[in-house]
Amino acid sequence: MSYLFNNLSDVGALFGQHVMLTFTSLGIALLFAVPIGFLVANYRQLYTPITGVLGIIYTIPSMALYATLIPYTGLGVKTAMIGLVAYAQMILVRNIVAAIQGIDPLMLEAAKGMGMGKWQIVWKIELPLSVPVILAGIRIATVSIISIGTIAAWIGGGGLGTLIFQGLNHQHTGKIIAGTIAITILAVAADVLFRFIEWLLRPKIA
Numbered sequence: 001m002s003y004l005f006n007n008l009s010d011v012g013a014l015f016g017q018h019v020m021l022t023f024t025s026l027g028i029a030l031l032f033a034v035p036i037g038f039l040v041a042n043y044r045q046l047y048t049p050i051t052g053v054l055g056i057i058y059t060i061p062s063m064a065l066y067a068t069l070i071p072y073t074g075l076g077v078k079t080a081m082i083g084l085v086a087y088a089q090m091i092l093v094r095n096i097v098a099a100i101q102g103i104d105p106l107m108l109e110a111a112k113g114m115g116m117g118k119w120q121i122v123w124k125i126e127l128p129l130s131v132p133v134i135l136a137g138i139r140i141a142t143v144s145i146i147s148i149g150t151i152a153a154w155i156g157g158g159g160l161g162t163l164i165f166q167g168l169n170h171q172h173t174g175k176i177i178a179g180t181i182a183i184t185i186l187a188v189a190a191d192v193l194f195r196f197i198e199w200l201l202r203p204k205i206a
Contacts, residue, residue: 003174004181009157011163014199015182018159021077021152022145022190025084029141037096039123052093058090064153070155080149080157087148088141095137099130132201139194146187160186 004011045178057065065083073079103126111121153161163179165171 003172004178007178009076011178011182014158014160014179015186016163018146018149018161018183018186020082021084021149021159022142022186025027025081025145025149026088026138026142028081028147029088029092030087030138032085033092033096034088037093038100038126039094041097041100041126047097051090054090054093057086062087062148063154066155075156077152077157079151079155079160084145084149085151088145091141091144092134092137095140096134097128099133099137100126100131103129123135132198133200137193137200139191139198142190142194143187146183146190150183 002076036050040050064085065086066079069079071080073082107129108121110124111125116124149157149159150161150164152159160179160183163175163182167175167177167179
């Protein structure tokens with residue numbers, strides 16, 4: 001604990017790197033996951049092959065995935081983000097599909113009866129109604145990215161994992177403890193933040 005309090009500025013800088021890595025990766029992951037999720041939800045024959053591929057990626061150990069990527073994308077933040085975006089897809093896509101498929105079919109039929117087109121239904125019905133469930137998936141994916149993002153330091157991606165790897169390499173227990181505490185604080189804060197957003201967007205009963 002003494003290392004943490006005596007080096008707050010250094011730990012804070014790594015904390016900021018980890019936050020940036022986490023939410024940049026999450027944003028990019030959503031750019032892929034949202035259209036894939038809506039596509040799979042509307043064409044159910046795609047569910048098994050797409051989730052199967054994403055499931056295989058998700059089960060690959062992070063160090064093995066990064067070791068495979070390094071010869072092609074090099075060391076650094078870019079490779080770290082590629083891995084984090086790939087790992088987040090399984091969680092995000094499955095939640096998006098579950099959210100859309102959980103919408104009452106009668107509501108969709110009513111929208112069609114009112115003359116709404118496919119994209120109108122997506123933007124005005126499916127997306128707003130699925131947001132609370134999608135947020136739950138985003139919360140889980142965020143915590144997962146924070147955890148896996150620790151490995152980013154191994155390939156020069158920065159973040160709080162730097163403290164843990166430095167601590168292991170130099171047998172510096174203080175750095176390991178400081179890194180672990182900071183990562184835990186970040187994960188808990190992210191979880192609380194998204195739970196609060198979920199609560200805000202939860203349908204209120206009159």
